[in-house]
Amino acid sequence: LAKTTQPISMDSYEGQEVNITCSHNNIATNDYITWYQQFPSQGPRFIIQGYKTKVTNEVASLFIPADRKSSTLSLPRVSLSDTAVYYCLVEGGSYIPTFGRGTSLIVHP
Amino acid sequence: GAGVSQSPSNKVTEKGKDVELRCDPISGHTALYWYRQSLGQGLEFLIYFQGNSAPDKSGLPSDRFSAERTGGSVSTLTIQRTQQEDSAVYLCASSLARGNTGELFFGEGSRLTVL
Numbered sequence: 001l002a003k004t005t006q007p008i009s010m011d012s013y014e015g016q017e018v019n020i021t022c023s024h025n026n027i028a029t030n031d032y033i034t035w036y037q038q039f040p041s042q043g044p045r046f047i048i049q050g051y052k053t054k055v056t057n058e059v060a061s062l063f064i065p066a067d068r069k070s071s072t073l074s075l076p077r078v079s080l081s082d083t084a085v086y087y088c089l090v091e092g093g094s095y096i097p098t099f100g101r102g103t104s105l106i107v108h109p
Numbered sequence: 110g111a112g113v114s115q116s117p118s119n120k121v122t123e124k125g126k127d128v129e130l131r132c133d134p135i136s137g138h139t140a141l142y143w144y145r146q147s148l149g150q151g152l153e154f155l156i157y158f159q160g161n162s163a164p165d166k167s168g169l170p171s172d173r174f175s176a177e178r179t180g181g182s183v184s185t186l187t188i189q190r191t192q193q194e195d196s197a198v199y200l201c202a203s204s205l206a207r208g209n210t211g212e213l214f215f216g217e218g219s220r221l222t223v224l
Contacts, residue, residue, distance in 0.1 A: 036213075043113075043200050043215025044152070087151070096165065097213060099144070099152035 004088045009104040018075040020103050022088030025069045031092040033064060033071045038085045038102070047086075048073070075105075083107045111135070115201050115216035122191055123224050130186045130219045134203030140211060142204070143176060143186050145197040146218070152200060158184065191223045 005023040012018045024033070032051050036044035048055055050062040050071070061074040075082055087102040114133040122128050134141050139160045144152040154168040158178045169175070173191075178184040188195055198220050202213040 034212075041217070043202065043218055044213070045215065046212045049212070091211070096154050096157055096168070097142070097211075098154065101151040 004090055004100055006086075006088050006100070006103045008101060009106070011106050011108060012078055013108050014079055015077050018078050018082070018105060018107075020073045020075075020086055020088075020105070021070055022073070023070045024088070024090045027068050027090050028092055031090045031095075033062065033068075034089045034091055034097075035060070035062065035073050036087045036089065036099070038087065044087060044099070078105075078107045080107050080109065113201055113203050113214050113216035115199075115219050117219055118217060119220045119222075121222045121224065124193060125190055127187065127189045128191055128221060130188075130199050130201075130221070132184045132186070132201030132203075132216060134182065134184070134201070135214055136182075138203035138205055138214070139181070140204040141178060141184050142202045142213065143184070144200045144202065146200060147197045155186070155199075188221075191221075193223045196221055196223045 032049055034049040035047045037047050038044040048057055048060050048062045050064050052064050052068060055062045063072045083106050085102040085104050087099050089097055091097055113135055116131045120128055141158040143155040145155055146152050156169055156176045157165040173189045176184060176186045198218040200215055200218045202215045204211040204213050
């Protein structure tokens with residue numbers, strides 16, 4: 001089971017781009033990288049998933065280098081409503097999705 | 110509704126009482142997970158159901174915790190003889206499939222407070 005490491009907290013300001021990097025040195029060949037977002041008093045919600053290179057959707061981009069030992073979630077032009085906890089997961093076919101403590105992002109006015 | 114539904118949203122109980130928490134997953138989702146989240150912590154896996162297979166109970170913290178899933182749909186998490194350390198938010202999630210592309214859909218959670 002690939003362990004993930006991500007910063008405990010980050011601060012940013014409205015309008016800035018935020019990049020949250022997750023390390024997963026022992027990722028397996030068939031593992032995917034998934035990011036979830038959790039607002040206070042809510043369950044986590046899926047943001048983005050990728051296997052390699054770059055994935056982009058309407059919410060975020062996910063950058064994965066060739067060795068796949070890390071990944072970076074990029075949030076463009078954050079707003080106050082992006083204040084949340086962001087979880088990086090490495091998931092394979094036989095794994096129970098494991099959520100660490102995540103990265104608490106605080107966006108300031 | 111279209112999402113995962115959990116009830117009750119809040120439950121306050123006295124130490125030693127039993128509690129039942131309910132999860133109604135998204136229709137058609139074969140996978141169902143229970144997690145719990147203590148204040149300021151990540152999610153702790155409790156139990157996993159996949160179709161008609163035997164559940165993965167490897168995350169249950171003690172034999173006071175049990176869960177069942179009837180008819181492959183609704184699930185109930187039961188905590189017997191509650192203790193103060195059981196206070197947490199209990200989250201249920203369902204998924205179409207397990208693994209690589211099995212996006213989890215979470216409910217709002219059931220906040221349990223044991224006095």
